[in-house]
Amino acid sequence: xxxxxxxxxxxxxxxxxxxxxxxxxxxxxxxxxxxxxxxxxxxxxxxxxxxxxxxxxxxxxxxxxxxxxxxxxxxxxxxxxxxxxxxxxxxxxxxxxxxxxxxxxxxxxxxxxxxxxxxxxxxxxxxxxxxxxxxxxxxxxxxxxxxxxxxxxxxxxxxxx
Amino acid sequence: xxxxxxxxxxxxxxxxxxxxxxxxxxxxxxxxxxxxxxxxxxxxxxxxxxxxxxx
Numbered sequence: 001x002x003x004x005x006x007x008x009x010x011x012x013x014x015x016x017x018x019x020x021x022x023x024x025x026x027x028x029x030x031x032x033x034x035x036x037x038x039x040x041x042x043x044x045x046x047x048x049x050x051x052x053x054x055x056x057x058x059x060x061x062x063x064x065x066x067x068x069x070x071x072x073x074x075x076x077x078x079x080x081x082x083x084x085x086x087x088x089x090x091x092x093x094x095x096x097x098x099x100x101x102x103x104x105x106x107x108x109x110x111x112x113x114x115x116x117x118x119x120x121x122x123x124x125x126x127x128x129x130x131x132x133x134x135x136x137x138x139x140x141x142x143x144x145x146x147x148x149x150x151x152x153x154x155x156x157x158x159x160x161x
Numbered sequence: 162x163x164x165x166x167x168x169x170x171x172x173x174x175x176x177x178x179x180x181x182x183x184x185x186x187x188x189x190x191x192x193x194x195x196x197x198x199x200x201x202x203x204x205x206x207x208x209x210x211x212x213x214x215x216x
Contacts, residue, residue, distance in 0.1 A: 031173035033186050094185045095176035 037094065041086035048082040049075060070128040081121045085114060107156070111149035115142055162199075171195040 024030050056071050066074070092110050122138035164178040171192060180186035181196070188196065188208075197204045 027174060028168055028172060029174040029176070031177050032189055032192060033173065033177040033180055036186070091176070094180045096183070096185070097179050 033094070037087055037090045041083050041090055044086045045079050045083035049079045052078045066129055073128050074125055077121055077124055081117060085117060088114065107152050108149065111145060111152070115145045118142055118145065167196070167199060170199045 021030065024034070052075055056066065056074065059066060088110060092107065118138055118141045122134050126132050126134040164175045164182070168175045168178045172195070173192065177186065181188050181192075190204075193204050193208055197207045200207060
């Protein structure tokens with residue numbers, strides 16, 4: 001089961017990365033703006049990774065040791081998760097087409113994707129640490145995401161009206 | 162010329178063209194040169210330097 005998780009995840013990750021890049025190359029999407037967005041989101045994800053390292057260190061000092069492998073798993077999820085999320089947010093902000101009427105639907109889908117990703121990340125942390133209280137931490141970012149989605153929706157409705 | 166066509170000529174996505182048009186992304190000198198060349202114009206005729214940060 002552990003081998004399946006580690007090597008299956010690695011295999012799916014590499015396949016997703018390869019096919020994603022191949023499709024993007026067909027649409028001229030592997031351009032300098034994508035490189036800029038990728039570098040910026042990676043840079044942002046490092047701030048969150050550093051914060052997570054400090055949280056894990058604090059837990060160790062307070063006597064709530066999680067273990068090496070689960071800690072590395074959490075760090076990997078936080079780093080890759082925040083990298084992906086900030087990339088999606090940056091992309092939606094920078095490529096916002098003022099003439100596109102389907103913008104509202106795309107924003108709604110992006111909001112749902114972000115919400116689900118947050119839930120998956122915290123559910124994984126809860127599963128790894130065998131502590132359901134990590135799910136409670138997910139409430140605040142999910143609520144914030146819903147508030148932002150509602151605000152955007154209202155702004156779009158005002159523009160349309 | 163459509164955004165899609167311009168993107169194909171200069172080798173970037175339509176989204177990048179939108180970001181440049183809406184001033185959310187500052188293109189590199191090389192890309193700015195390619196865009197100007199696609200319109201048969203000089204860089205300074207297509208792009209105006211404004212002393213402000215990216216949005």
